[in-house]
Amino acid sequence: MFKNLKATKKLIKVMKNGVKRNISYTGKIKFSGIQIKEPLSSSAGFLGVKEALNHTFKEMGIIRATTALMKMNQEDGFRCPSCAWPVPLKPSKVAEYCENGAKALADEATTQHINADFFASHSVEELSQLTDFELNKLGRITEPLLLRPDSLHYESISWENAYKIIAKELHELNNPDEAIFYTSGRSSNEAAFLYGMFARAFGTNNMPDCSNMCHEASGVALSNTLGIGKGSTTLEDLHEAEVVLTVGQNPGTNHPRMLAALEKCKNNGGSVISINPLEELGLVNFKNPQNISDMLGSGTPIADIHLPVKVNEDIALVKLILKKLVAIETLKGNVFDLEFIEQYTNGYQELMEDLNKYDSSKLLARTGVSENDIDKTVALLASKSKIIVCWAMGLTQHKNGVETIQEFVNLLLLKGAIGKPSAGTFPVRGHSNVQGDRSVGIMHFVNREFNQRIQKHLGFAPPTTKGYDVAAAISAMHRKEAKVFMCLGGNFAMAAADTEYTAQAIQNCQLTVQISTKLNRSHLITGQTALILPTYGRSEKDYQNGQLQFLTMESSTGKVRQSRGLLKPASGAIKSEPEIIASIAHTYFNGNHAVNWKAMGQDYNLIRDAIDKTVKGFENTSERSKGFGYYLPNNARIRDFSMLPQGKAKLTINTLSEHRLEKDExxxxxxxxxxxxxxxxxxxxxxxxxxxxxxxxxxxxxxxxxxxxxxxxxxxxxxxxxxxxxxxxxxxxxxxxxxxxxxxxxxxxxxxxxxxxxxxxxxxxxxxxxxxxxxxxxxx
Structure with missing residues (x-):
């Protein structure tokens, strides 16, 4: 892997204390020998099981892998480190995971390890020539590491000295807003809460997180229209829905366990409509790996209708569907839930007037979809009322992402498909606890009530100025207005937009800190000084003071559950995320703060007690999160829109996309x-x-x-x-x-x-x- 490495043409060249670091943000560009075959005829099935087992056995060994897989997503086990798909009330006792969940487990629990000796032999320049795939294959990092300003090699450092470096750099900043605290969705509620509280105690709301990259548009759109930035449905609602729209998502790859839920919906007489530029295999045909007869048979066709809408023309499509539904309502009635609209919504007349402004033929041309398929969709929606709209980043990552989601909410509100069983909104979150991170306080904006509860129960006054989100954080680092960049998980340099600009921004920092399990490119694109603080994976045992700890996470449907690892940690020299964060805070404050950080890092019940006191909706979490957990309050589920103007849900006016492509674009x-x-x-x-x-x-x-x-x-x-x-x-x-x-x-x-x-x-x-x-x- 490391022989004959040559510099790529695209290098980021930075002078730091006399040392030039030539760091590639792409790895060496090379082709691997492509093979193109006909796409498969069905998803999952025996091949999915084979791929999952082959991957886990290779990375973990047969016995270790089998032991861990049997406990993943089980009542007394650990939560899957992959997506945030909820666990059913009665999970399969054999395998409550999918192929990509198994791969995520194998990835974090691999037996491949690297330490300071490895980095002594391989410089950051050399490592940066590897592809992201090659970097990930190097394995788990087993000890804390330091990259000095005058060095090209990471070296070993004690935990105590690592904490002291961080504390010293933070103390030397001119103001707290020169520090940025980024959070990935892989962390637990306990780690995220501690991290957010330390950032606030330090004095900043600079807490960008991966929600800013994936589902921030969902939160904004849903908060604006329904008063809560989360979905309104449960997993069981999917099973009994009459129509499920899957929009801008690829369940077969990104959240494969969703296919089993859609299969149940189909078996119960429901219909599935896929809206996406690509016809993805998971929605074409699914062979359930938990059902032998299903795997031996021809599988289950999932999507009854596929609408291959052009990229970012979803608003045009929904407007056309709504216009056609209005026409049927006007002619026959019984299409819209007029009683619900009158009692629970605002903006109906304005929406009807807006729809009248659009020409149906022009809307149709924009979508690129056949009118026959749209008419089939309209006929189905007209006759049904239990409707769920599921979506992912195919809707959120556009310049009009908020408006696009709001247009689908319009459809649900007109049908009265909010706040009743088997109907509502279902943003499908990508990472396993990204929703929980936000719930427990990872946010760059200011919540006055939350701040008041923090001051009352934790004894310090949080900052009252809005902080940086991801976009603002990148720009601030690029302008050299932010000097310390700390990451709780993730691979920020590669996940963020504008890779070269982002890389240059990160390299302007004085200190970068990565709390991570494995090596990625963000460990190579660094500030002048860089620290890697290795942490446990989700599947590993976490003992503090001789007591086995557990953590909690929140699923896409708002259920909080425990997670308890069972594997021996990759190394005796790594630490848990809560312990690392608590130790950083304890060292920074030198033990002199209203919060007893050190104690919280040693007893996670203390963290959960603090969460229960300060975070709305959490209550007796240490006890109630046992088994299959508890749901957080959700106003949209009970048709409580009292926090919105006039106490009603909001129908919105949304505009069509405007890309203005040149002829060759x-x-x-x-x-x-x-x-x-x-x-x-x-x-x-x-x-x-x-x-x-x-x-x-x-x-x-x-x-x-x-x-x-x-x-x-x-x-x-x-x-x-x-x-x-x-x-x-x-x-x-x-x-x-x-x-x-x-x-x-x-x-x-x-x-x-x-x-x-x-x-x-x-x-x-x-x-x-x-x-x-x-x-x-x-x-x-």
Missing amino acids: LLLMTFRAHDQFNTTIYGLNDRYRGIYNERRVVFMNQEDMLEKNLKAQDIINIYSTYHGKTRTAKQFLVVPYKIPKGNIGAYYPETNVLIPHDEFDPRSRQHISKSIKVRVERSE
Whole structure:
């Protein structure tokens, strides 16, 4: 892996105390030997089981892997470290996990380890030439590490000295807002709460988190229309729904256990409508790996209707559906729930007037969908009332992400499909506790009531000035106005937009700190001084003062549950996230603070007691989170909209997208491969789309290929130009694919370099990862 490494053309060159660090933010660009095959005919099934077991056995060993898999998502076990899909009330006792959940477990519990001796032999420059896949394969980090300003190599450091370095840098800042505390969705409620409280006690609300990148638009849209930034449905609601719309999502890869829930819905007589530019295999046919007869048979077709809407034309599609529903309501009645609309909503007349302004034929042309399929969808929606809309980042990551979600909420409100069983909103969260992190206080904005409870129960006054979100944090670091950047998990450098700009911003910092399990590119793109603080994985035992601790997480449906690891930690020299955060706080305050940080890091019940006192909705969590946990309050489930103007849910007026493409431009959407979770690359295959042994591919409509004189496997460069600046993603292979004309698709993080840091939804400030204007040219 490390032989004959050569510098790539694209290097970030930084002078630091006389040492030039040539750090690549892409790794060495190379093709792995692509194989293109016909996509599979069904998802999951025996092949999914085989892939899951092969991966876990290889990374963990057969006995260790089997032991852990049997306990994942079980009542007395640990929560899956992958997505936030909820566990059913009666989980399978054999396997309550999916292929990608098994891969996530194997990834964190791998027996491959690296320590200071490894880094003594391999410089950060050398390591940066590896691809993200190769970096991830190196294994778990087993001791705390320090990269000095005058060095190219990480070296071992004691925990105590690491804490002292952090405390010293924080004390030397001119003001607290020069520090940024980022949080990934993999952390527990306990770790996130402590982290957020330390940031506030330090004096800043600079708490960007991965919600800013994935579902911030959902929170803004739902808060504005329904008064709560979370979904209103439970897992069991999906089973009994009459119609489920899956919009802008790929369940078969990103949250495969959702397919079992949709299968139950189908078996109960429900219908599923898929709305997405790509027809994803999981929604075409599913072979349930928990059902032998299902795996032996032909599988279950999931989507009854697929609407291949053009990228970011969802608002046009919903407006057309609503206009057609209005016409049926006017002619026949009994389509809209007029009693619900009158009692629980505002804005009905304004919405009807707005819909009248649009020409149906023009809306239809924008969508790229056949009118026959839309009419089938309308007929189904007109006759049903138990409707659930599920969505993911295919809706949120646009410049009008908030408005797009609000348009789907309009549909639900007109149908009275909020606040009753088997109906409502279901934003499908990507990471396993991203919703919990926000619930317990990871947020850059100010909540006055929350601050008052913190002051009352924890004894200090939190800051009252809004902090940085992800977009603002990147810009602040780039301007050298932020000097310390700490990350609780994640791979910020690769997850964020505008990779080169973000990398340069991070490298402007004096100190960067990564609390992590494994090596990733964010450990190589660093500040002048860098620390890696290795932590436990979700599956590992966590003993404090001889007592086995447990943690809690919140699912996509708002249920709080315990998680208790069972594997021996990767090393005796690593620590838990709560202990690390508590030790940093204790060292910074030198033991002189209203909060007894050290005690909390040694007894997690104390953390949960503090959460119960300060966070709305949490109550007796140490006890109630046992077994299958408890639901947090959700006003939308009980039709309580009292916190909104006039105490009613809000129907909204939303505008169509405006991209204004030049003649030679296409609209790029980024997405995951099947062997991937967020920025973590498990392998080089995307078998559901027929791609093997390669990631640097661009999926193109064949008509677009013909117009641009391109053929399959031509090598192209991709360019995006915004505000006079051109960004380039080099060396991608063209793959003909069934995607709407004018749209192309590619994997992230490889194409994040094309996303401008200053293009985002003005309300959620989420970057435009799913609708980037680009040009493509054959590579020289």
